[in-house]
Amino acid sequence: MVDWKSPANILTIIVVGLCAVVPFLAPALGEPFYVIVFARIMIWAIAAVSLNLIMGYGGMISFGHAVYLGIGGYAIGILAFHGVTSVWIQWPVAIGACAVISLIFGAISLRTRGVYFIMITLALAQMLFFLSVSAERYGSDDGLNILARSDFGVRFFSLEDNMTMYYTIFAVLLASVFISWKLVHSRFGVVMRAAKSNDTRVQAVGVSTYRYRLMAFVIAGVMCGIAGLLQANFERFVSPDMMNWPRSGELIFMVVLGGMSTLFGPVTGAFVFLMLSEILSSWTIHWHIIFGPFLVLVVLFARGGIHGLLTPGSDRE
Amino acid sequence: MDYVLLTEQFLNGFQLGIILFLMAAGLTLVFGIMDLVNLAHGSMFMIGAFVGGTIAVVTGSFVIGVILMIPAMLIIGIVVEMTTLRTLYPRDHLDHVLATFGLILFFNEATRLIWGPEGLVVPLPDFLEGSVALGAITYPVYRIVIIVVGLLVALGLYILVSRTRIGMLIRAGASNRTMAGALGVNIPMLFSVVFGIGAVLAGLAGLIITPITAAQIGMGEDVLILAFVVIVIGGIGSIRGAFIASIVTGVIDTMGRSFLDVFLLLFLPENAAESAGPALSSMMIYILMAAILFFRPQGLFPPKGAG
Numbered sequence: 001m002v003d004w005k006s007p008a009n010i011l012t013i014i015v016v017g018l019c020a021v022v023p024f025l026a027p028a029l030g031e032p033f034y035v036i037v038f039a040r041i042m043i044w045a046i047a048a049v050s051l052n053l054i055m056g057y058g059g060m061i062s063f064g065h066a067v068y069l070g071i072g073g074y075a076i077g078i079l080a081f082h083g084v085t086s087v088w089i090q091w092p093v094a095i096g097a098c099a100v101i102s103l104i105f106g107a108i109s110l111r112t113r114g115v116y117f118i119m120i121t122l123a124l125a126q127m128l129f130f131l132s133v134s135a136e137r138y139g140s141d142d143g144l145n146i147l148a149r150s151d152f153g154v155r156f157f158s159l160e161d162n163m164t165m166y167y168t169i170f171a172v173l174l175a176s177v178f179i180s181w182k183l184v185h186s187r188f189g190v191v192m193r194a195a196k197s198n199d200t201r202v203q204a205v206g207v208s209t210y211r212y213r214l215m216a217f218v219i220a221g222v223m224c225g226i227a228g229l230l231q232a233n234f235e236r237f238v239s240p241d242m243m244n245w246p247r248s249g250e251l252i253f254m255v256v257l258g259g260m261s262t263l264f265g266p267v268t269g270a271f272v273f274l275m276l277s278e279i280l281s282s283w284t285i286h287w288h289i290i291f292g293p294f295l296v297l298v299v300l301f302a303r304g305g306i307h308g309l310l311t312p313g314s315d316r317e
Numbered sequence: 318m319d320y321v322l323l324t325e326q327f328l329n330g331f332q333l334g335i336i337l338f339l340m341a342a343g344l345t346l347v348f349g350i351m352d353l354v355n356l357a358h359g360s361m362f363m364i365g366a367f368v369g370g371t372i373a374v375v376t377g378s379f380v381i382g383v384i385l386m387i388p389a390m391l392i393i394g395i396v397v398e399m400t401t402l403r404t405l406y407p408r409d410h411l412d413h414v415l416a417t418f419g420l421i422l423f424f425n426e427a428t429r430l431i432w433g434p435e436g437l438v439v440p441l442p443d444f445l446e447g448s449v450a451l452g453a454i455t456y457p458v459y460r461i462v463i464i465v466v467g468l469l470v471a472l473g474l475y476i477l478v479s480r481t482r483i484g485m486l487i488r489a490g491a492s493n494r495t496m497a498g499a500l501g502v503n504i505p506m507l508f509s510v511v512f513g514i515g516a517v518l519a520g521l522a523g524l525i526i527t528p529i530t531a532a533q534i535g536m537g538e539d540v541l542i543l544a545f546v547v548i549v550i551g552g553i554g555s556i557r558g559a560f561i562a563s564i565v566t567g568v569i570d571t572m573g574r575s576f577l578d579v580f581l582l583l584f585l586p587e588n589a590a591e592s593a594g595p596a597l598s599s600m601m602i603y604i605l606m607a608a609i610l611f612f613r614p615q616g617l618f619p620p621k622g623a624g
Contacts, residue, residue: 055411061410061414108611111610111611111614112610112614115553116553116610118410119545119546120610122542123546123603124603126542127599127600127603131600134599135596245538245542246418249414249415252415252418253415256415286430287426288423288425288426289422289426291422292419292421292426293419293423295416295422296401296420298415299412299415299419300405300416303412
């Protein structure tokens with residue numbers, strides 16, 4: 001069973017514990033800015049958990065996953081722009097949009113394998129990126145300010161309260177990890193992992209792997225879209241940049257850095273990635289010159305990511 | 318519809334297609350032969366523009382810039398291949414994507430450090446200024462030069478790959494790396510040379526459009542993504558497919574941007590056509606790609622013998 005004292009699990013407990021207490025800890029230490037940093041970490045962590053579902057467990061390397069952040073975000077932004085702020089309309093629309101688009105994109109890109117899949121997911125995502133850039137009504141390049149956060153319509157629970165916003169994000173993060181745990185250990189997850197290691201064999205025993213992959217692709221798209229709608233709400237701003245292709249690259253990196261195919265790896269990855277960029281960018285504006293080679297070194301020498309390094313004897317499949 | 322404008326836009330599209338081909342040729346060679354997904358190819362496009370552009374500005378001659386850019390890019394390409402990419406060949410595609418993504422961050426930032434954030438303006442030499450009359454239209458000389466240079470390079474590449482000894486080695490390495498190595502071909506050396514050729518082609522593409530667009534940080538990335546679309550349509554590893562798909566993509570993209578709203582007016586009300594036009598035209602080549610993949614998942618011209 002689960003060994004709670006393994007280094008990887010201790011790290012997980014530290015990271016999740018930090019997320020839980022930062023709204024109290026950071027102001028007490030005189031660094032209230034870190035509440036914002038941690039909210040961002042958690043939002044990216046949700047997106048990374050969703051990518052890990054298809055990339056880590058399913059072997060589908062989507063290089064356009066950030067597009068769902070954009071779709072979820074723009075659904076909120078555009079509805080708010082037209083004066084619709086109710087959660088009960090905004091969130092179902094955002095989730096529905098992500099489901100429909102990930103279904104279409106998945107149906108197209110899953111017809112291909114390997115490097116074709118990488119390039120097609122990238123190209124399809126860029127298509128929507130350029131669409132958002134050309135949408136002059138919604139701010140084009142400059143993005144769209146969101147005047148009011150999603151409104152639950154009840155007095156005691158309002159996202160305008162930053163504490164409520166923070167713990168909503170925290171709850172969604174825990175829920176997304178829980179869902180991915182449930183999925184991975186279901187029949188569905190077994191088929192996914194089996195198809196990753198030998199697709200032909202799984203088909204030979206009579207399972208249509210295409211449908212399972214497509215289902216996983218849609219679930220991951222929707223989960224990432226939820227991260228996007230939280231991001232739009234939290235930042236009160238959406239812009240094409242949130243779905244530009246470097247964001248997708250960063251998401252992949254977070255997953256790999258933390259440890260692919262591990263439950264909490266993407267969360268750790270998002271945490272380390274964003275903390276590191278926060279620290280490096282406070283040293284120099286040219287922090288990418290350190291960060292780029294760091295990325296190359298992680299790929300070359302730390303294949304299992306942080307969770308892999310902390311779990312002796314394990315390596316990425 | 319305006320016949321003059323139509324011809325002009327067709328030529329512009331053709332010229333974009335040529336640029337795309339120079340990018341896609343290197344990308345598809347590197348992928349076809351080394352099985353390497355190289356995002357940093359866009360950086361070669363940018364470095365070619367900055368290095369060649371700087372030489373052109375310093376010497377005052379654009380032609381010298383182009384000539385000296387070739388050995389410079391060959392060396393840079395080979396150095397990048399030997400220091401970083403070589404270790405990636407046995408790895409999977411995910412590692413390629415990530416490591417070359419890291420290289421992009423590095424090259425963009427290094428360019429910003431060396432040349433500053435504003436980019437670099439490269440003036441056009443006098444003898445390439447002006448326009449010439451082509452039948453009913455007048456067309457800028459320089460754009461014609463780009464088209465001619467691109468076609469010559471395409472021809473040269475075709476001859477190189479299909480008629481020379483090094484081309485034979487490249488094809489041998491592509492179809493069976495181990496066997497070619499066993500027969501005494503120096504595979505690591507071959508890979509370095511191919512990567513160097515790819516870097517030169519990308520650098521040339523970057524440099525020849527610099528007098529039109531100026532050299533900017535990250536300029537290679539949009540072209541890189543279009544080049545991905547091109548090689549996916551054309552079939553990865555196929556130079557011929559890359560050429561045809563480049564021209565088709567360039568023409569459709571350019572023509573779509575100028576004429577789609579006019580075309581939509583035929584069956585949409587005016588304000589709907591005006592707002593849908595730009596949105597749809599920026600999506601057109603991706604829709605084309607999706608359609609082609611739907612019917613031919615291996616692209617239009619999958620190379621023979623590739624699984």
